[in-house]
Amino acid sequence: MKLNIFNNDNEVLTALAEHFVNVGNEAIASKGKFSVALSGGSSPKKLYELLASSYADKLDWGKVYFFFGDERNVPQTHPDSNYLMAKKALFEPLEISTLNIFPVDTSLEPKEAAQKYEEEIEEFFDEVELSFDLVLLGLGDNSHTASLFPFTPVLHDRTPGVKEVFLQDQQVFRITMNAPLINEAQHIAFLVYGAGKAIAVHHVLEDDEDIEEYPAQLIEPIVGEIEWFLDTAAAANLKEE
Numbered sequence: 001m002k003l004n005i006f007n008n009d010n011e012v013l014t015a016l017a018e019h020f021v022n023v024g025n026e027a028i029a030s031k032g033k034f035s036v037a038l039s040g041g042s043s044p045k046k047l048y049e050l051l052a053s054s055y056a057d058k059l060d061w062g063k064v065y066f067f068f069g070d071e072r073n074v075p076q077t078h079p080d081s082n083y084l085m086a087k088k089a090l091f092e093p094l095e096i097s098t099l100n101i102f103p104v105d106t107s108l109e110p111k112e113a114a115q116k117y118e119e120e121i122e123e124f125f126d127e128v129e130l131s132f133d134l135v136l137l138g139l140g141d142n143s144h145t146a147s148l149f150p151f152t153p154v155l156h157d158r159t160p161g162v163k164e165v166f167l168q169d170q171q172v173f174r175i176t177m178n179a180p181l182i183n184e185a186q187h188i189a190f191l192v193y194g195a196g197k198a199i200a201v202h203h204v205l206e207d208d209e210d211i212e213e214y215p216a217q218l219i220e221p222i223v224g225e226i227e228w229f230l231d232t233a234a235a236a237n238l239k240e241e
């Protein structure tokens with residue numbers, strides 16, 4: 001595990017954008033394509049905007065295949081949709097072909113949507129090795145990542161897949177890649193900035209293992225590499241840097 005800590009969010013975003021294009025260029029050089037699972041929520045929007053502006057000519061974007069680590073159970077036009085956020089910040093500015101984008105089909109019931117997404121992923125990887133070149137992740141202030149929320153059944157999955165998750169407090173469903181699928185990736189990168197994340201960062205990285213309370217502790221690549229991209233505010237509660 002590699003911890004990268006920067007002075008502010010702009011430096012974090014630049015470092016992760018560099019990492020994104022480096023991993024992407026290596027994947028394209030070795031196998032002709034780059035598969036990435038995007039994160040959602042609020043943090044990655046600025047990363048996608050940066051990639052679309054300053055890195056537009058740094059990667060062969062036609063060879064990048066975009067998936068989503070998780071999705072809200074809302075229409076693709078809804079303001080909470082991770083797909084809509086990525087569409088506006090990344091896909092439209094870079095004119096990414098829809099053939100390269102794999103959104104979750106949220107017109108289906110959550111369980112069917114999850115099943116269909118799992119099948120699409122299996123088909124993409126030819127059922128051989130379900131291994132994304134890069135999985136981007138964020139961290140919620142309750143230590144969730146993707147939509148692996150505290151005390152949800154998906155935390156006990158042992159085989160790679162996609163699941164629906166019901167959030168009792170909000171009474172909504174989300175669809176998420178499970179930890180075994182994420183952990184198959186070649187590279188995993190957490191993007192976490194802001195003081196609001198400092199306690200969660202400490203729990204996930206330094207507290208005793210408790211996957212029910214701190215689901216992001218489940219993320220440990222099997223053969224790949226994991227890097228955290230933090231600003232000093234998010235890293236403020238870490239004892240060891």
Ligand SMILES: O=C1O[C@H](COP(=O)(O)O)[C@@H](O)[C@H](O)[C@H]1O
Pocket residue numbers: 038039040041042043044069070082136137138139140141144145146147
């Ligand atoms: O990995 C992820 O993390 C977030 C938490 O992100 P935030 O920046 O909104 O706090 C999560 O909710 C998101 O959907 C996911 O992909």
